Amino acid sequence: MGTRFNAVFPFCNDELGERIFTLIKNELNRIENKYSYFDRNSFLFRINKSAYLNEFWLDEETYDLLIYCRDYNSLTKGKFDITLRPIIESLNEEQGGYNQFGNKLGFKNIIINTAKKSIRFENELVRIDFGAIGKGYALQRINKYLDEFEIKEAFISFGGSSLLTKGKHPNGNCWKVSIPDLNNQSEPSHVFNINDASLSISSNYYYGDSGKLKYKNSLIDPDSYKPLKEKKLSAVYSDSPLEAELLSTGIILLDKDEIEKIIKSKPGMKFLTVNDKNGVVEKEFYE
Amino acid sequence: MNDLFIVNRREFIKKVSLIGGSAAALASMPWLKVLAESDTKSPSDKVRLALIGMGDRGKLLTQHIESFSSIINAELVAICDDYEPNLKAGIELTKGKAKTFTDYRKLLEEKNIDAIIIATPLHEHAHMTIESFNSGRHVFCEKAMARTMDDTKLMYDAHRSSGKILQVGHQRMFNPVYLDAVKKIHAGDIGQVTQIRAYWHRNNDWRRPVPSPELERKINWRHYEEYSAGLLTELASHQIQVANWIMKEPPVSVMGTGSINFWKDGREVYDNIAMIFSYPDGTQFIYDSVTSNKHYGCEEQIMGNKGSMELETNKIFSENPPQAPAILQLINDIEKDVFDTIPIGGASWVPETAVQYKGNFISENYKMDEVKLQLEAFVKYIRKGKAPEILSIEGYNSSIWTMLAEQAIKSGEKLTLPDKYKV
Numbered sequence: 159m160g161t162r163f164n165a166v167f168p169f170c171n172d173e174l175g176e177r178i179f180t181l182i183k184n185e186l187n188r189i190e191n192k193y194s195y196f197d198r199n200s201f202l203f204r205i206n207k208s209a210y211l212n213e214f215w216l217d218e219e220t221y222d223l224l225i226y227c228r229d230y231n232s233l234t235k236g237k238f239d240i241t242l243r244p245i246i247e248s249l250n251e252e253q254g255g256y257n258q259f260g261n262k263l264g265f266k267n268i269i270i271n272t273a274k275k276s277i278r279f280e281n282e283l284v285r286i287d288f289g290a291i292g293k294g295y296a297l298q299r300i301n302k303y304l305d306e307f308e309i310k311e312a313f314i315s316f317g318g319s320s321l322l323t324k325g326k327h328p329n330g331n332c333w334k335v336s337i338p339d340l341n342n343q344s345e346p347s348h349v350f351n352i353n354d355a356s357l358s359i360s361s362n363y364y365y366g367d368s369g370k371l372k373y374k375n376s377l378i379d380p381d382s383y384k385p386l387k388e389k390k391l392s393a394v395y396s397d398s399p400l401e402a403e404l405l406s407t408g409i410i411l412l413d414k415d416e417i418e419k420i421i422k423s424k425p426g427m428k429f430l431t432v433n434d435k436n437g438v439v440e441k442e443f444y445e
Numbered sequence: 446m447n448d449l450f451i452v453n454r455r456e457f458i459k460k461v462s463l464i465g466g467s468a469a470a471l472a473s474m475p476w477l478k479v480l481a482e483s484d485t486k487s488p489s490d491k492v493r494l495a496l497i498g499m500g501d502r503g504k505l506l507t508q509h510i511e512s513f514s515s516i517i518n519a520e521l522v523a524i525c526d527d528y529e530p531n532l533k534a535g536i537e538l539t540k541g542k543a544k545t546f547t548d549y550r551k552l553l554e555e556k557n558i559d560a561i562i563i564a565t566p567l568h569e570h571a572h573m574t575i576e577s578f579n580s581g582r583h584v585f586c587e588k589a590m591a592r593t594m595d596d597t598k599l600m601y602d603a604h605r606s607s608g609k610i611l612q613v614g615h616q617r618m619f620n621p622v623y624l625d626a627v628k629k630i631h632a633g634d635i636g637q638v639t640q641i642r643a644y645w646h647r648n649n650d651w652r653r654p655v656p657s658p659e660l661e662r663k664i665n666w667r668h669y670e671e672y673s674a675g676l677l678t679e680l681a682s683h684q685i686q687v688a689n690w691i692m693k694e695p696p697v698s699v700m701g702t703g704s705i706n707f708w709k710d711g712r713e714v715y716d717n718i719a720m721i722f723s724y725p726d727g728t729q730f731i732y733d734s735v736t737s738n739k740h741y742g743c744e745e746q747i748m749g750n751k752g753s754m755e756l757e758t759n760k761i762f763s764e765n766p767p768q769a770p771a772i773l774q775l776i777n778d779i780e781k782d783v784f785d786t787i788p789i790g791g792a793s794w795v796p797e798t799a800v801q802y803k804g805n806f807i808s809e810n811y812k813m814d815e816v817k818l819q820l821e822a823f824v825k826y827i828r829k830g831k832a833p834e835i836l837s838i839e840g841y842n843s844s845i846w847t848m849l850a851e852q853a854i855k856s857g858e859k860l861t862l863p864d865k866y867k868v
Contacts, residue, residue, distance in 0.1 A: 318789045329783060333787065334786040
C-alpha cells in the first residue's frame, strides 16, 4: 500500500509478538496482492479490466467491501467515492485532463446485482480504487487477530494516518494522539484520547519528514472532478477502523450541516474538520 | 520517610556503583564512592549535626535531615538563628529535640557536635565557617561561599590548614541526571564541547514580607550589596559550578554587564545580568539571568559538535538525529515511563511521517532528591574524617569566579583571576 506500518504491543513477549506480526504481515500482503490498483495480477485489476465488457462475479469479501463503500457513498452524498482514481491519473497527462470524463465517473456507474453478487461498469472509463479504504480495511482485519490472541494493549499505525488502538498507553489511561496544525507544525490542532478505538485522518496537505508542508492532489471533489486546493483536514474517531477511514475521506468535502446529520446517526463517533480559507482557519469538532 | 525515596535511593546507589565500575568516571567523580558504601547503624557511629540559619534553606535542610536521620544514622542536635520566627520554626521541625541557640558562638561551645551546617545569609558564611573549623568541626556551607573574594579564599585556606571537611552546597554534583550527563559529555557523547549557555529567569521581585521596616535589610538581604551579590551569588553560582565541572577546569576570564531595569524598588543588586566566561581551550560560557520574565526558566545548554544537552530538562539532542517517526517516540516514551501525545502525520496516503525531534532523555526518568544525597554523603565523609578535595575546589572555583564576575560587571572590564586566588 506504499506506506509505513508500525505496531506496538507493550505487554507482549517476543515469541507471541513475532507470531502476531507474521500473521499481520501475511494478511497485509494478501490484501495488497488482491486489491492493488496497479498490479496486473491482482483481483481488482481483473475487475477493472473486465467489468465494463462482462458481468463480473465477486467473491464474498469483495462484495461486502463494495456494499460498504456504496452505503458510505450514499451516507456522504457521494463525497466518498472509489471511482475517481482516473481523474488523479489524468492530472499528469498533457492533454485531456479531467474534462474528458464528462459525467462518466462516480459510484452510480457501478451496477451491482445483489442477487448474483456481481457487478458491471456502466462505461469504459469506470475503475474501482480501494486506496482510500485499504488501510482501514487492513486494520479491521488485524483487529480480529488481536482479539483472537487476546491482545489487550496495542497501538497500530498505518502510514501515520490510520490508527487502531487496544486498551491504553502503559503509562496513562488512554492513547493520546495529536493532529497536526496545518499552519504551525509545533502546535497540535487537536488531541484525541483514544481507548479501544480507531482514528483516521485525511488531508490534502501534510508535513514531510523535512518538516515542510506539502500539497497532494489526491483529494478529488466528485462534483467538479477537480482536485481540492483549499487546505483541509478531517479526522474521524470510531470503533471501526474501516468506518473511520471511509468517513474521514467523505466528510472532508461535506459542509457543516451534512456532517451534523451524519454524526447524529453515529453515536460514539467523533469528527474533527479543519478548513483554511486564505489563512482563516475554521475548526469544528463534532461528537 | 517515604517508600519512594528508599527505592530511589537504592537505585541511585546501584547507579553509583555502576559509575564506580568505570575507572575514568570514578576518577572524575570521586565524591560518589562513599554513597556506595554500606550504612552503619552503630550508636557510636552516629553523626551529630548542628545547623545555623533556620531561614527557608535551613528549614528545607532540617526537614531532609529529620526525614531520614535514622537511615543515615545522624541526628540534628542543635539549631541556631538570631531571628525568633525562624528559630521557632526550627523548634517545630525538630519537635523540640534539638538544643536551640540565638548566638552561633555559643553553639560552637557545645561539646557533642561533629559538624556544622551553615545556611545563613551570604555575608555570614565566612566567619561562621572559619570559627567552626577553629572549634574542630567539619562544615557544610550553602553556596555561594562568601561575600568577597578575600573571604572566600580565607575560608578555603582555613579548611586546608584545619584539615576539616568543607563541603559547599552544590547539589547538582549529586543529581543523577547531571552525573549521567557529565559522564556522557566527558566520554564524548556530544563531541567536543564548543559552547555552554545557561540562564535562570524568574518573574518576581524576590522579596520576602517584612513585618517591620527595621527588618527590611535582614529579611531581604539578597537585595543589598553588603550581604549578597543577588542573582550572581544566589543563582548563577550553581550554573558556574556546572560549567566548570563540565570543562574540568575554571575559566581564564570573565566579562559582563548588569543593571536594574525593572525592579526599581530600592534594591542595590542587579535585577538582570549577562556574562561571558572564557575557558582555556577557547570555549565560551554565556550566562544571563533576569527577574522580569520567566518564559525560558532555568537551563544549562551544553553544545558540542555532535550534539547538545539540556541538563535541567534531562534532554540530549544529536546534531544528526535519526528519522524519528511517531512510533519510535511512543516506544521511547513507554520505555521511559512517560505518557505523552503521539504526533501523527496528516494525509492518509503519505508514506512518510512528520515528527518533531524532541531529543532523548539523558538519564533514567526517576526522581531523586540530590539535596538529601549530598547530606548523606556529608554524613559519611564526617564518619571517615575526610572528603574528596575536589568537592571543596568545585565550591571554591564557583564562588571565586562568581565574585570576579561581579567585579567584571562593575568595572566593565574583561578580568582574569589574580594568582593569589588560584588554588
